[in-house]
Amino acid sequence: MTTTSRAELSIIAPLTNDYQQILTESACALLVELTREFRPRLKQLLAERQIVQQRYDAGELPDFLAETANIRQTDWQVAAIPEDLRDRRVEITGPVDRKMIINALNADVKVFMADFEDSQAPSWQGLMQGQINLRDANLGTISYTDENSGKHYALNPDPALLVARVRGMHLWEKHLVVDGEPVPGSIVDFALYFLHNYQTRTANGSGVYYYVPKLQTHQEAKWWDDLFRYTEQKFNQDIGCIRTTVLIETLPAVFEMDEILYMLKDHIVALNCGRWDYIFSYIKTLKNHADRVLPDRQVVTMQQPFLNAYSRLLVRTCHKRGALAMGGMAALIPSKDQAENTKILAKVRADKELEAKNGHDGTWIAHPGLAATVNTVLDQYLTATKVNQLDVTREQDAPITAAELLEPCPGERTEEGMRTNIRVALQYIAAWISGKGCVPIYGLMEDAATAEISRTSIWQWIQHKKQLSNGQLITNQLFSTMLEQESKVVRQEVGEALWAEQSFTQAQQLLLDITTCDQLVDFLTLPAYELLSQSNG
Template sequence: MLVQEGVELETPPPGLEREFHTLFSSEALQFLCELISTFQPEVDKVLKLRVLRKVQLDLTGELPGFLKDTAHLRNDPNWRVSPVPPRLRCRHVDIGDLSPCDTQRFIQGLKSTAQGLQVDFDDGNCPTYRNQIKGIYNVYLAVHNQYQDVLPISQAPVLMLRPRAWNMVEHNMMVNGREVPGSLFDFGLLMFHNAKLLLQNQSGPFFYLSKVESYMEARLWSQIFFWTEKKLGLPEGSIKATVLIECVLASFEMEEILYELKEHSAGLNCGIWDYSASFVNKFGHRTDFLLPDRSKYVDMEKRFLHSYMDLLVQTCHRRGALATGGMAALMLPRDKDCVLYKTVLRTVTRLKLLEIQAGVDGFMVYDMDLIDPMQKLFQLHSHGQNQLLQLRDDITVTPEDLLTMPAGGVTLYGLRYNIAVGVLFIEAWLSGRGHFFYLGKVEDSATAEISRSQVWQWIRHQVRLEDNGILVTRALVSSLAEDLMGEMKTAIVSQTSRDEQRLMTAVSMFLEIVQKNDFPEFLTTYLNLDHTFLSSQSLHDKGQMDGPPKARL
């Protein structure tokens, strides 16, 4: 334990002493402590405002709408965000869910033909101490051009750094007697060690901001950016950030979010699963917001989702900001000549073409083999570097458009699939991994959120399965989870007694979460505060569990 006045920092995990001492120099630690001391009270405030907003919605039964108090901002046609730097103007295809602690995949990304890398400390990453230190250090190596046979940072795909969201805490550092916000821990270290060099190379610092729920939260990030730029001697507006609109409440405040970040904005991003899960988070106890089987009835062509994307594109382009779409989670088979390869490619192409036609300026893929075909798709169907001139004046999106749930029911397949994804995500986290592969897709916290959200909601409303009319109950979900556990065991590579025990633990934790009376706001927060995960994290940090995501059937 490293202890100095007001600060306690855990000693490095075994084998990461060099990385630790590089990152936590006395100067870096002083900067980090000042950042946290200055803004931790403000982080507390935005989290309390979230709780207050949820209580207001529950007590009044009201629905969100476009804010009356900020109508003057939306009605003013003249303001724009600051122009983005040249390196952000053409980012048709980024690699998503790139957890930087996976050194091999990180280097592959740096060598790829993608235009950007979503360097993900959030959705696709499990925030063990080992993973955070290794991941931040790997970014340091890339920015300082210390990887062999990798293009210099000025020519490699641009790094879009995604720190943890407000809801996550870093257990291994305390300032003024409190564990620190994970977002500030990640952001502070990334900025201190890399910002000046990124700026000199016209390659950043660029960020993704996760799970922003209101313009007040965007305002806080703006204050953090201005403070950090002044502290590090950077010109104002050097930091650029893309805000992920992952909450239904934020979809009604997109213009206000852009306005608050207008000197620092790189645009907005839309993604299907975190956004869909937010409906259960905010309104899941209401029967009007029963979300049907996502495997059968929920996709970007449904009214509530295509309206959200249309509004995001229209809002961004109206204000001179870039609009980016979600990530293709499907994986291409190795055999390019097989029928499945062509089917997967055709599916991804169709879905991404919808986004291009909606006017997005770029999107993400997980599978690096999808980079080139998706680049070609953009070149064929878009309008040059970006689509900022596609203003989408042809559309008008109403609150009803954004809040109308799709029709449909629940299938046994969909229920089983959601249970499997939820359980396997928890099992991955207990192993120190932030994402995994299942049935030809990469799954991360976004898909785990929608999976466990739907199971909770279906139990809560006792929906009936389309297949046979059976009620979805706690007992049914428990039975299916037990059945699936046997199937999952065969899907885990290098099966050991520890693997079996971990899977059993994951099933128990999943059942506990979906059976709770009150809906846990974020699965990752719940896990990050749970004794079982913290115990497994300790093992991972000691090097007893490590490695990239294991293959899944």
């Protein structure tokens, strides 16, 4: 692999003419500057995550922080929400694929979250092309012609508002190296998107808008605030030109929502219920707590008390501080079978009714075909003039306690549920290491979060010697046997060509390794990144 050096940034990847439009001299200089300024603190924050996790592993439970009680108990507000971010009743999410960006921006939604994180496998080509695609989308010049069908895609006159989700703080970009170490993926995504779009967006009377994922503490929120502020000042932009929505998708973060809002109060506009990652984090954070092992993924819905408490606390916290409270993802995909589709839309409707009733200002969908149904639900609570539910304060609610947020979740662990988990995780990992981060599997749009739930559930069942509802003890051997059996099922389902094309054999081995090891692997995307780079560059 050739290495190019530009402004002291080592680029260990092909640098095509198109990519050079993104990795310009000034872009490389910015990445170097921000990395030197913010990488040391980032590494320290990641080390602190491990120290806190060791306390949980030893028996401690997460709780509200005594030392920040003053922030929770005093009156303050976040900065006023920009006009174009006030109505977010339905948002669609997806990877930074060119055709998908156009279809999402043209969907009947208010916002499109273009995702460099859980629904985007971070191949070099995917990341560079993604930045090109978003630049073109902001310019309004993005188009795409399908080589097979000849169909042409272009933006409608009034597209949805574009927001970019960057990678989490734990992910690194190995193709870009500063002073002998990789650049944080979060800095890469943030800086390149800002540099190539801030002038276009501010000229249109908007700002540069982000989603920030997987925060665990308010100190991490402060790191992001400092990064935003530093960048705004460097480019002579007003404080607040950059605005962010933070996903509350880790269990530790739910206990620090006030503090996260406070640290980002000049830049934050909303918190979001990242429910799938939140379930994954519940498993991971409490992995040593035998009394809090989750049942089948299929029964861990927002109706469960610990998740409903999380939703209501998020609404109450946000609205008290003048921030929006975004709901979670409807991952279901519409079916061509009319009877089946009726059931799917009924499930989506019930889920969104619960969120709207709790006071959420908006919600997520993964497929444009759900937009009409979800708009109908939200339109019962919102109008052209009442564009959010900031008036729903939930101040009359009883305080939500740590015990409610940590409440064990009842339900069975079934053989069918375990086998489904295996098939979903196998297919997702195979797709991810082949460069696809967002995959329709069994009627659901799966991303990294749902695959994480699938594999960590089984790991935890094995560690705590749980039984399936049929009496079988869940062991490494049982998992290994089922993985072999379900791999054959998947192979038959996807066909020999796709099986070979998507490196299913590598995915099967990785799933076996990370599910049967003694120590839980923090994120499947970390070992999978090694395989992705081998096959996709």
